[in-house]
Amino acid sequence: MPKLSVVIPCYYNEANIPVTVEELVANEASFPAGVEFEYVFVNDGSGDDTLGALRRAQRAHPARLRIVDLAGNVGSYNAIVAGLAHASGDCLAVITADLQDPPALMAQMYAHWQQGFKLVIGNRQEREETGPAQALARLFHWLMKHLALRNIPAGGFDYALFDRQVATEVVQLHERNSNVFYLMVWLGFAYVSLPYTRRKRTIGQSRWTLTKKITLLIDSLVSFSFVPIRAISAVGLCLGLLALLYGVYVIALKLTHPNEPAGWTTLMVVLLFVSAFQMIALGVIGEYVWRGLDAARNRPLYVVKNVY
Structure with a gap:
């Protein structure tokens, strides 16, 4: 047997x-x-x-x-x-x-x-x-x-x-x-x-803490999925399209209303939003890079x- x-x-x-x-x-x-x-x-x-x-x-x-x-x-x-x-x-x-x-x-x-x-x-x-x-x-x-x-x-x-x-x-x-x-x-x-x-x-x-559960979720997603990286590309493409549309709007506004004051609020919202996305993107990419470095070390x- x-x-x-x-x-x-x-x-x-x-x-x-x-x-x-x-x-x-x-x-x-x-x-x-x-x-x-x-x-x-x-x-x-x-x-x-x-x-x-x-x-x-x-x-x-x-x-x-x-x-x-x-x-x-x-x-x-x-x-x-x-x-x-x-x-x-x-x-x-x-x-x-x-x-x-x-x-x-x-x-x-x-x-x-x-x-x-x-x-x-x-x-x-x-x-x-x-x-x-x-x-x-x-x-x-x-x-x-x-x-x-x-x-x-x-x-x-x-x-x-x-x-x-x-x-x-x-x-x-x-x-x-x-x-x-x-x-x-x-x-x-x-x-x-x-x-x-x-x-x-x-x-x-149980010693299975919330921190360990979140770490397992990140490890599992990064190990078996390229969705986080592709999501960055998709969001970046959408932001680029929005930026293009907003650029067209600003040019049209300048041509039709040459004395219109600059929009400080709009500028800051766009700047903060894009900056936040860049930081998140760097964090996701860093997760993949760190795992590549960990594998390259070849520790037991x-x-x-x-x-x-």
């Missing part, structure tokens, strides 16, 4: 680890007999006792758990790439350590992989979360679907099961400042999407401190 490696990035998940490990192990009963399991926990530079909790769980399940302890915090997506690089399964899955994504869905995902699908996505159709977090998540995935990758499922996802080939391709891409799950879709393999309701977090406090995505 095949081997399934489950990659779990961890950041300040000390309280989650005992519950998460036991639920994952209990979920093995949902799979066909004989499937071998490997759980690759990646400690992403946590400042609490996440590593200690993982070591204690490993002593309880020595044959199943592998721990990759990173030297510093590199972000969940780079931590996932580190886990993929250290996993040895024929197929792999990625799930969060806070149990907001249901492990029970993994058996259905595995069944679709057995049918030949290289990528199986757990698609968040509903969320138990409410308020600004839900609204921001919906906006993020709407923008990604309509401006970047039109073939991603609505609602977004960060729960997937995929073939070893997909994992190998993602690791070899060595992509920086990107979204590892959207990279899987970008590869072009046919996938199946399974809907589920994302749970509300009940243990610990992560540094592994220890592997247990």
